[in-house]
Amino acid sequence: MERTYLKDLPNLVGSTVKIVGFAENQREQSAKLTFVDLRDITGKVQCVAYNLEGSENMRDVTLESVIEIVGLVKARPEKAVKADQQLGAFEIEVKEYKILSKSEGLPLQINAKAQNESEADTRMDYRWLDLRKPEKLLTFKVWTELERAMIEYWTTNNYMEIHTPKILGAPSETGAEVFEVKYFDRTAYLAQSPQFYKQMAMAAGFERVFEIGSVFRAENSNTIRHTTEFTGYDAELSYIDSHFDVMAEEEKLIAFAIQKVVEKYGEEIKKTMGVELKVPTIPFPKMTMVEAKTILAKIGIKSEKEGDLSSEEEKALGNYVETELHHDFVFVTDYPIEVRPFYHMRHEDNQKLTKSFDLMYKGIEITTGAQREHRYEKLVEQAKEKGMNIELIQFYLDFFRYGMPPHGGLGMGPSRLLMKMLGLESIRESMFIFRNPRRLNP
RNA sequence: GGGGUGGUAGCUCAACUGGUUAGAGCAUUCGCCUGUCACGCGAAAGGUUGAGGGUUCGAGUCCCUUCCAUCCCGCCA
Numbered sequence: 001m002e003r004t005y006l007k008d009l010p011n012l013v014g015s016t017v018k019i020v021g022f023a024e025n026q027r028e029q030s031a032k033l034t035f036v037d038l039r040d041i042t043g044k045v046q047c048v049a050y051n052l053e054g055s056e057n058m059r060d061v062t063l064e065s066v067i068e069i070v071g072l073v074k075a076r077p078e079k080a081v082k083a084d085q086q087l088g089a090f091e092i093e094v095k096e097y098k099i100l101s102k103s104e105g106l107p108l109q110i111n112a113k114a115q116n117e118s119e120a121d122t123r124m125d126y127r128w129l130d131l132r133k134p135e136k137l138l139t140f141k142v143w144t145e146l147e148r149a150m151i152e153y154w155t156t157n158n159y160m161e162i163h164t165p166k167i168l169g170a171p172s173e174t175g176a177e178v179f180e181v182k183y184f185d186r187t188a189y190l191a192q193s194p195q196f197y198k199q200m201a202m203a204a205g206f207e208r209v210f211e212i213g214s215v216f217r218a219e220n221s222n223t224i225r226h227t228t229e230f231t232g233y234d235a236e237l238s239y240i241d242s243h244f245d246v247m248a249e250e251e252k253l254i255a256f257a258i259q260k261v262v263e264k265y266g267e268e269i270k271k272t273m274g275v276e277l278k279v280p281t282i283p284f285p286k287m288t289m290v291e292a293k294t295i296l297a298k299i300g301i302k303s304e305k306e307g308d309l310s311s312e313e314e315k316a317l318g319n320y321v322e323t324e325l326h327h328d329f330v331f332v333t334d335y336p337i338e339v340r341p342f343y344h345m346r347h348e349d350n351q352k353l354t355k356s357f358d359l360m361y362k363g364i365e366i367t368t369g370a371q372r373e374h375r376y377e378k379l380v381e382q383a384k385e386k387g388m389n390i391e392l393i394q395f396y397l398d399f400f401r402y403g404m405p406p407h408g409g410l411g412m413g414p415s416r417l418l419m420k421m422l423g424l425e426s427i428r429e430s431m432f433i434f435r436n437p438r439r440l441n442p
Numbered sequence: 443g444g445g446g447u448g449g450u451a452g453c454u455c456a457a458c459u460g461g462u463u464a465g466a467g468c469a470u471u472c473g474c475c476u477g478u479c480a481c482g483c484g485a486a487a488g489g490u491u492g493a494g495g496g497u498u499c500g501a502g503u504c505c506c507u508u509c510c511a512u513c514c515c516g517c518c519a
Binding site: 025027028029030031032033034035037046048050051062063076077087104105106107108109110111112113114115116117118119120121122176177192193215217219220221222223224225226227230232233310311312358364365366367368411412413414415416417427438 | 443452453454455467468469470474475476477478479480481482510511512513514515516517518519
């Protein structure tokens, strides 16, 4: 007998079906009558076992056990439906059931009986149980659609997908700290970014590339928006005139992807998470760092350091953009060279400023991008000025010696984007499995 | 890495100024109950109060050390 998804039950009243899932709740009404609420990936249904012969009448079903039920789909008695808020107008009259895998006493409470959600640390220890909650599952349905839409955007706009090595002979120089790994008798590094290789793709004539891959940051950061290993979305494109071309691509990409998410899950997100997800308008607001600082000064946020935004400033700017410009996103451009890596291109008329940008979303940074310096001599000069070990990065500099198109690109953190899209309280909630400086399991 | 807050049963929490045997709900096990839906009723089991040291007649409670968690800052996406 074929398994039936719970969402399809309303069309199957009167027929006998086989359903499978987790036992979310169990109510022993008597020795002869037991209710079990079954949950699968599409929904929930109440299953009624009355006086079953040759079994324990579902009294042996512990919470979260995996069970298989064969039963009759019935409209629920009218009285029962009125009283019920949680479960639908249909139920299953159990004919037979099988416990496929019995659950022990749970280490955290995951059904409606839980008065408080378990602490984050406990939930992360038992992430697979935490994720059984339908609202947590939704995060990853949304992630899937977001990523699918971005791939659709990229592939229909002539980007090629690449996969670059994560074990590197030299750090990828994003400015972030790097993990060392033993590589036979040498030291290798985990990629902080596919930066060098997506630029190599430009040298290879790919013109436009994107990559979805893991990035590693050896930073002892303990905040709700940091993690030591996360998925990065990277894009790089050739023959641009400036960083504005990169920003134009990114805003189209994000608006397209969010639109797809809203179309598919907007209602469900509103219902389960209480968040009204808006499709952002194009173009996104843009301002230079100097302009951002001026605005912040005007609204009374003191600047802690020149040429960069503190997290307080990022939040304040996010609020300002939301209330004054009615937008969730804002590009901040023209960062000074001190806070940017050597490969960012500088303005022709101001060698102190880079043709770079960060994209802020609801007060946090989700992207860094720039036009890259593609002229070999200039690049070497900037690397030296930054005190780079030229020998160590010569393999990268060589990409620029035999003709390199002008290009630029960006790196985005989807887990941060998701966190803000869905109003999650921490980045660990938007990741399948979370890593921080201390957590290596599960 | 710096700072704040916290750590009590499997989970979520309680325990007044230090005071007898550290409690409750849920979960688990057992008993009762034909319509519950956070079902209800009864019972059992469950604890080195994160760890180590100290003060005291007496420490979950006060002090020191240490570990862990969490939030904020820094770093960054």
